[in-house]
Structures are given as C-alpha cells and as structure tokens.
Amino acid sequence: MRKIIYTICCILAGIGLYSCSLDEPSYGKTTSDNYYQKESDIEQALTGAYLQLRTTWNEYALNHYFIGDCTTDDALKGGGGDGDRAEVQDLSNFTVYTTNGEVGRRWEILYRLINRCNDVIYYAPNATGDKTTLTRYANEAKALRAFGYYCLVTTFGEVPLVTVPMQPTEILKVPRSSTEDVYNLIIADLTDASELPAKSAYSAADAYRVTRGFAKTMLAKTYMFKGDYASAETVLHEIVDVDKDYALLSDYGMNWRPAYENSTESVFEIANKVYDKTVATGTNVPHFFTSRRVTGYQGYGFHVPTQDLYNAYDNDDPRITYVFTQTGDRYVGDTEEQDNTESPTGYQDYKMTVPAVEKQGLDVWMISYNIRLIRYSDVLLMYAEALNENGKSSLALPYLNEVRGRARNSNPIDPRRDMQKYTPPTTSNTLKDITETNQDALRTIIWHERRCELGMEGWRRDDLMRQKRFGTVMRAYASKYNTSKGANFKDDRDYLLPIPQGERDKSNDVLTQNPGY
Structure with missing residues (x-):
C-alpha cells in the first residue's frame, strides 16, 4: 500500500500523467506514444487509474452513496435543507434534469477511470519489463475498467464503448453501444482479471490492489443484474466453495x-x-x-x-x-x-x-x-x-x-x-x-x-433495479410516508439516469438521450 501511496504523490506532483482539456469529452483523452515504454511507466499509469476513484473533493464513494442510497427507501439526502446539494434532492424526488451535477459527476469519474485503464491495457503488452508483472497490471486495469462500465451501464443503459486510447476528435464520434455489447466487454474483462492473484498472495505494499476475488464478485454482480442466475451460481460457487479467499x-x-x-x-x-x-x-x-x-x-x-x-x-x-x-x-x-x-x-x-x-x-x-x-x-x-x-x-x-x-x-x-x-x-x-x-x-x-x-453501503438502488421492483418500492414508500420521495417515479424513465447534456453537446448530439428526459 505504501508503494501505491508514494506513486500517487508523484502523480499529484504532476509526474507522468495527463489531465483532460476543458473542450475534451470526459470519456476520452489524448495519450503520449513515448511515455508507456517500460514497466515503471505502466505501474504509474495503473496507479493513476486507481486514483480516479479517490480524487479529493471528487471521490467516487460520495457519488456511490448519494445515487445508490439517497434515490431509494434507505436514505434521505439530509444536509442543511432541500437547497443544500439540491441535485441529490432532485435525484431523490425523481425530478432529474439532464444538467444534474451529480449525474454528470458519475459519468465523468467513471470515464476518467476507464481512460486510465485503457492506457494500461493497450500499452502494457509491448512495454519492457517482467511480462508476468505487466500481464498482472493489464488484468488489474481490466478489472477496474469493468467496474467502471458496470457502474455506467447499470445507471445509464447504453453508453459509449471506448476500449483503446483515442484522440478527442475520434471520441466525439463514438455513439452509445448496446447494453449487451457493454456487458460482453465487462464479462470478457472480468474473465481475464479472474486470473489475478488471490488476496492473500499480495504483499503488504500491494495489499489494496484488486484481486481475483474482486473480479469474480463483479462478474457475479454482472450476471445477477442480467438475470443469468446459472452463470452467477457458477462464479459464486468458485468464490465461496473453491477459492475460499x-x-x-x-x-x-x-x-x-x-x-x-x-x-x-x-x-x-x-x-x-x-x-x-x-x-x-x-x-x-x-x-x-x-x-x-x-x-x-x-x-x-x-x-x-x-x-x-x-x-x-x-x-x-x-x-x-x-x-x-x-x-x-x-x-x-x-x-x-x-x-x-x-x-x-x-x-x-x-x-x-x-x-x-x-x-x-x-x-x-x-x-x-x-x-x-x-x-x-x-x-x-x-x-x-x-x-x-x-x-x-x-x-x-x-x-x-x-x-x-x-x-x-x-x-x-x-x-x-x-x-x-x-x-x-x-x-x-x-x-x-x-x-x-x-x-x-x-x-x-x-x-x-x-x-x-x-x-447504507450504496447498493440498494442496484438491488432494486436488478430485482425489477424499483418503481413499485418507491411509489409504495411515497404513499406510506405521504412524501414526494418516490411519488414521481416512472417505470419508463427512472430506471435510468439521463445522459449528461454537456456530453451530448460536446458530441454534437451523437450521443442520444434516454427516454423521458
């Protein structure tokens, strides 16, 4: 873990990695062909991917809890009144505009994560260094990329499928892919990442890296969300009864x-x-x-x-x-x-x-x-x-x-x-x-x-959606407590969040909008 922390310090100081320009879509960035040449470059790039989930004041966890719980019967927004973090209140009441800041934040963080992972996956095979280590780095990136796409597809539905480093002008032309194509990528990535070491195989310095258990758990979550319980059972059997990690x-x-x-x-x-x-x-x-x-x-x-x-x-x-x-x-x-x-x-x-x-x-x-x-x-x-x-x-x-x-x-x-x-x-x-x-x-x-x-762990929305009872539960909540929370839920709209309008504008409407927004 300390090794990751000190690599993060280098990144924070501006060594090696890049930021996106204001005109660039948040799901694409320019890469440098002369940077990802050796094992240490790939390791820094991978650390940069991990970092996308925990950028100060833009932490993914905050969005995970706001969207995963506050839109459900488990949590209210709270804060200092309805106007305090009003975009979360709108999500809670299902009166969401396409310019909602919390919705845009989710899209941005997850595509920045995917971006960094694409660099590692693309460049690691040809970098100089220990090939076993480089393969492991690529598989860690695949696990993280799959996590990013899982969180996107389960809240936005069809999303742009970007799997290699691309120029911003190319990115702007990428339309939304079918949910089935996105799930296929997630499953392929997590299948590869299932070859990662077990949690116990990592040293203390690498204790917080993603593992085969994480990859298989996300694979099981994916199959559960798709309603493929046979495949989910197979993977879960491996985790619980075979691997025993x-x-x-x-x-x-x-x-x-x-x-x-x-x-x-x-x-x-x-x-x-x-x-x-x-x-x-x-x-x-x-x-x-x-x-x-x-x-x-x-x-x-x-x-x-x-x-x-x-x-x-x-x-x-x-x-x-x-x-x-x-x-x-x-x-x-x-x-x-x-x-x-x-x-x-x-x-x-x-x-x-x-x-x-x-x-x-x-x-x-x-x-x-x-x-x-x-x-x-x-x-x-x-x-x-x-x-x-x-x-x-x-x-x-x-x-x-x-x-x-x-x-x-x-x-x-x-x-x-x-x-x-x-x-x-x-x-x-x-x-x-x-x-x-x-x-x-x-x-x-x-x-x-x-x-x-x-x-209160951020997975309630995920469960209600895959169980296909989100609307039923939320309308019942509104009726039981005589509140606006859940009363506006529409089954043909609110199972998905809107595609952020800013991203649609940058794409010149190549990105279509979800129904009802």
Missing part, C-alpha cells in the same frame, strides 16, 4: 473499526490511509455524512438513514447498533454526545462516522478511513439468491444463515461508544435460522436480508 468477521461491527481494514471480509476497499500528513491521501467522505452539531466532527449531515430502513430491522437485531447513530450516543474520548436534531429522521450514518479519537493529528478534510465498498456477506447473499432462483432453495439456506448467524452473534453494545442510546435486546431467539424452502417466500426473505446486512 474470504471469511466473515466474527462480529458485524468489526467491519468499521480501524484494526479490521482490508480484513478477511473485505472484497474491495478504496484505500485512504494517511501515511504522510503533508499529502492529502485521506478521504473527506465521512465529513459529509456525520452530525452537523458535534465538535470534532463538523459534519454536513448528508446520507440520512430513513425510518423505513430502521423499521426493516427486528428490534433485537445487533446490526442496528452499527447502521444508525442516534442522538445521545457518545464515542469513547468525546466530551459531547451525538446530536442529530438537524437530521430529518433523527439518525445519521454509523458506517461512515469516524470517532474524533481516531482522527487525532488529522483534520476533518483528511480522514484516514478506508471506504468498504464490497464485503463478503454480499457474496454469500448473492449465492443464496442465485441458488434459490435456480430451484435449489434448500441449498441456499446455509449461505443465508451464515450471514444471519454472524449478525446474531455480534455484540449489540458498540465498544467504540461509552454511551449508547439504544441497545438491541438480544435473546436466544434473535435472528433464528431460516428454514423456508418455498422459492417465492425465500426470495423475499433473501431480499430483506440483503437490505439489513448491506444497509
């Missing part, structure tokens, strides 16, 4: 403690460790999601858990402790209790709350905290779902119950707090194993378990 931590709450960063449960983390305080290598995402009223946090109060999400949990579920921060909670080392009086529900996001004691020597703009983007419990629940969809309901139960069993045995009292407003009253009957084998009933149970296990 991962294991659940013994306690659900461990996932968000510093000692367990990049743990056995972590499939993909965006690394934000601060090794050198003179370089802005931390993250500011937690600053956006914590209370607005507590000294040492100075949060903006966004990404607020809904009451509906809270109500989804059994009252004795220990996971409540590690999803919701409530007024009256106090973290060890603090002199003030958490104060969520400005939160529209009274809750804030526990999983992105970094206690002040863990930020000593830093500030709110440079927090040493890794973004836990994909966990192994997600894999287990996908496996259970795929098995159930393939008519193997009884075989799905052990994987579902493995997740529930870990939750059941988790400590309902958070060791990071010395005052806790609510402690789930666990008993021997808490989260009992599921025995249901009716396919329809078990499907509903698995979907519910995903919501509780992965709450």
Whole structure:
C-alpha cells in the first residue's frame, strides 16, 4: 500500500500523467506514444487509474452513496435543507434534469477511470519489463475498467464503448453501444482479471490492489443484474466453495473499526490511509455524512438513514447498533454526545462516522478511513439468491444463515461508544435460522436480508433495479410516508439516469438521450 501511496504523490506532483482539456469529452483523452515504454511507466499509469476513484473533493464513494442510497427507501439526502446539494434532492424526488451535477459527476469519474485503464491495457503488452508483472497490471486495469462500465451501464443503459486510447476528435464520434455489447466487454474483462492473484498472495505494499476475488464478485454482480442466475451460481460457487479467499468477521461491527481494514471480509476497499500528513491521501467522505452539531466532527449531515430502513430491522437485531447513530450516543474520548436534531429522521450514518479519537493529528478534510465498498456477506447473499432462483432453495439456506448467524452473534453494545442510546435486546431467539424452502417466500426473505446486512453501503438502488421492483418500492414508500420521495417515479424513465447534456453537446448530439428526459 505504501508503494501505491508514494506513486500517487508523484502523480499529484504532476509526474507522468495527463489531465483532460476543458473542450475534451470526459470519456476520452489524448495519450503520449513515448511515455508507456517500460514497466515503471505502466505501474504509474495503473496507479493513476486507481486514483480516479479517490480524487479529493471528487471521490467516487460520495457519488456511490448519494445515487445508490439517497434515490431509494434507505436514505434521505439530509444536509442543511432541500437547497443544500439540491441535485441529490432532485435525484431523490425523481425530478432529474439532464444538467444534474451529480449525474454528470458519475459519468465523468467513471470515464476518467476507464481512460486510465485503457492506457494500461493497450500499452502494457509491448512495454519492457517482467511480462508476468505487466500481464498482472493489464488484468488489474481490466478489472477496474469493468467496474467502471458496470457502474455506467447499470445507471445509464447504453453508453459509449471506448476500449483503446483515442484522440478527442475520434471520441466525439463514438455513439452509445448496446447494453449487451457493454456487458460482453465487462464479462470478457472480468474473465481475464479472474486470473489475478488471490488476496492473500499480495504483499503488504500491494495489499489494496484488486484481486481475483474482486473480479469474480463483479462478474457475479454482472450476471445477477442480467438475470443469468446459472452463470452467477457458477462464479459464486468458485468464490465461496473453491477459492475460499474470504471469511466473515466474527462480529458485524468489526467491519468499521480501524484494526479490521482490508480484513478477511473485505472484497474491495478504496484505500485512504494517511501515511504522510503533508499529502492529502485521506478521504473527506465521512465529513459529509456525520452530525452537523458535534465538535470534532463538523459534519454536513448528508446520507440520512430513513425510518423505513430502521423499521426493516427486528428490534433485537445487533446490526442496528452499527447502521444508525442516534442522538445521545457518545464515542469513547468525546466530551459531547451525538446530536442529530438537524437530521430529518433523527439518525445519521454509523458506517461512515469516524470517532474524533481516531482522527487525532488529522483534520476533518483528511480522514484516514478506508471506504468498504464490497464485503463478503454480499457474496454469500448473492449465492443464496442465485441458488434459490435456480430451484435449489434448500441449498441456499446455509449461505443465508451464515450471514444471519454472524449478525446474531455480534455484540449489540458498540465498544467504540461509552454511551449508547439504544441497545438491541438480544435473546436466544434473535435472528433464528431460516428454514423456508418455498422459492417465492425465500426470495423475499433473501431480499430483506440483503437490505439489513448491506444497509447504507450504496447498493440498494442496484438491488432494486436488478430485482425489477424499483418503481413499485418507491411509489409504495411515497404513499406510506405521504412524501414526494418516490411519488414521481416512472417505470419508463427512472430506471435510468439521463445522459449528461454537456456530453451530448460536446458530441454534437451523437450521443442520444434516454427516454423521458
């Protein structure tokens, strides 16, 4: 990891890589034929690709949570009122304009990621150096490129398919490709990337590189989104029963403690460790999601858990402790209790709350905290779902119950707090194993378990879309709570985001618009 951090420092200082011009479409850039000549050049280019997910003040994680949760029944925008980050409020209410800044941000970040990956994939085979290492670099780039295209195709539908370095004038002529073509590229890239080393094979210096487990997990997510449960089951079987690269931590709450960063449960983390305080290598995402009223946090109060999400949990579920921060909670080392009086529900996001004691020597703009983007419990629940969809309901139960069993045995009292407003009253009957084998009933149970296990982790929209119930859930939410959130959802429009108008303008309307915008 330190090697990556120091390479990032070089990039931040302007060595080796390029920025896009203002007139250039955000999904293309000019490359230099005399730069990518040797192994060290390719490594720097690959580090530049990783960096696209964590550029200060333009971090992908922030967009992931805003779009992945705040457009769903799991989270409200929060903040300082409807006008504070209004583009997220528009997304939440499904009154999205084609000029929405959050929509444009997603497109820009992901195409910049794809750009950097294209350079590595294109130039690595002919660079001088160790061919095994260069092949690994190319496969890492393929895994990251596939991640970028997955996040694009599942929110925009048809998108331009750019797979090699191109001049801006060429890029402007690239139309949107069919979703099937995009999925085919994703599957091909992730199949190649499945040859990457296992997580345990990397040294400490390379601990946060993407692995075969990440590639296979994204491949499984792709098949699940396409409704190809047979292929998903095959891949998930490899991850869970053959490779065995991962294991659940013994306690659900461990996932968000510093000692367990990049743990056995972590499939993909965006690394934000601060090794050198003179370089802005931390993250500011937690600053956006914590209370607005507590000294040492100075949060903006966004990404607020809904009451509906809270109500989804059994009252004795220990996971409540590690999803919701409530007024009256106090973290060890603090002199003030958490104060969520400005939160529209009274809750804030526990999983992105970094206690002040863990930020000593830093500030709110440079927090040493890794973004836990994909966990192994997600894999287990996908496996259970795929098995159930393939008519193997009884075989799905052990994987579902493995997740529930870990939750059941988790400590309902958070060791990071010395005052806790609510402690789930666990008993021997808490989260009992599921025995249901009716396919329809078990499907509903698995979907519910995903919501509780992965709450506030940015994957809710993804689940509702692939389950083809996004509109049904959101309109029901609007009716239940008599709110505008979800009331405007139109099935023929809101499963996709609009193509950013700025990108259409640059392309001289080569890029078409999605229906309804």
